[in-house]
Amino acid sequence: MEWLLRTPLWFWQDGTVQSARPISLRRFYSVAQSFPGVGKLQDTDRKVRSPFRPPVSSTHDWIGPPNPLSNLRPIVYHIPENESDLQKRLRHLRQETENWNDDFWTKQNFSFRKEKEEFIISQLKAEGLTPRDEEGRRRSLDSEVMAMFYKGFLDTNRVRHSSYNNEWYRRNFTITMLMARVALRNIWRTVTKRNNKNNSTSTT
Numbered sequence: 520m521e522w523l524l525r526t527p528l529w530f531w532q533d534g535t536v537q538s539a540r541p542i543s544l545r546r547f548y549s550v551a552q553s554f555p556g557v558g559k560l561q562d563t564d565r566k567v568r569s570p571f572r573p574p575v576s577s578t579h580d581w582i583g584p585p586n587p588l589s590n591l592r593p594i595v596y597h598i599p600e601n602e603s604d605l606q607k608r609l610r611h612l613r614q615e616t617e618n619w620n621d622d623f624w625t626k627q628n629f630s631f632r633k634e635k636e637e638f639i640i641s642q643l644k645a646e647g648l649t650p651r652d653e654e655g656r657r658r659s660l661d662s663e664v665m666a667m668f669y670k671g672f673l674d675t676n677r678v679r680h681s682s683y684n685n686e687w688y689r690r691n692f693t694i695t696m697l698m699a700r701v702a703l704r705n706i707w708r709t710v711t712k713r714n715n716k717n718n719s720t721s722t723t
Contacts, residue, residue, distance in 0.1 A: 577597060580595065581594070588629065591621050594617055603701075609697040642660055
């Protein structure tokens with residue numbers, strides 16, 4: 520299902536989030552095959568990630584509205600002028616990590632909602648109740664019964680969450696190291712240009 524979203528975007532500058540004017544953004548979110556045993560997402564939930572790209576003149580990363588499936592905000596990373604191989608490697612890793620993170624939480628949230636709904640229906644059925652009451656309102660379970668579901672879901676997904684955390688730490692460590700290398704090269708380039716400029720002024 521296609522839809523056009525007009526909403527404010529934000530960009531990152533000097534360590535703070537700055538607001539930008541609203542833009543039209545066609546949002547389709549990427550959904551890969553669900554984990555084994557989880558089932559398949561509905562066709563209406565299968566969306567493709569937005570092809571939106573900031574203007575060429577943009578000098579900032581752009582942060583969009585949350586993906587309603589993963590609850591994560593998409594980021595379009597700025598491509599600097601004369602991008603070095605190291606900068607490109609960093610940008611690609613950050614973008615790939617964002618896609619990987621969005622994909623994981625899309626699947627995980629879908630699995631959570633699906634299993635939660637099945638649990639509620641099964642508990643109501645065991646009590647001889649329908650999902651809705653006589654007035655059409657959805658029935659709910661008390662907190663103690665739902666706590667059983669939450670604990671069971673965490674226990675079932677413990678290995679998956681542990682693997683996710685390990686991969687998340689690994690990716691972020693690599694990204695941090697690459698960012699440090701890029702920053703050091705930029706500092707070195709600035710110092711070198713300044714020295715060359717001073718030397719040129721001295722000789723004249």
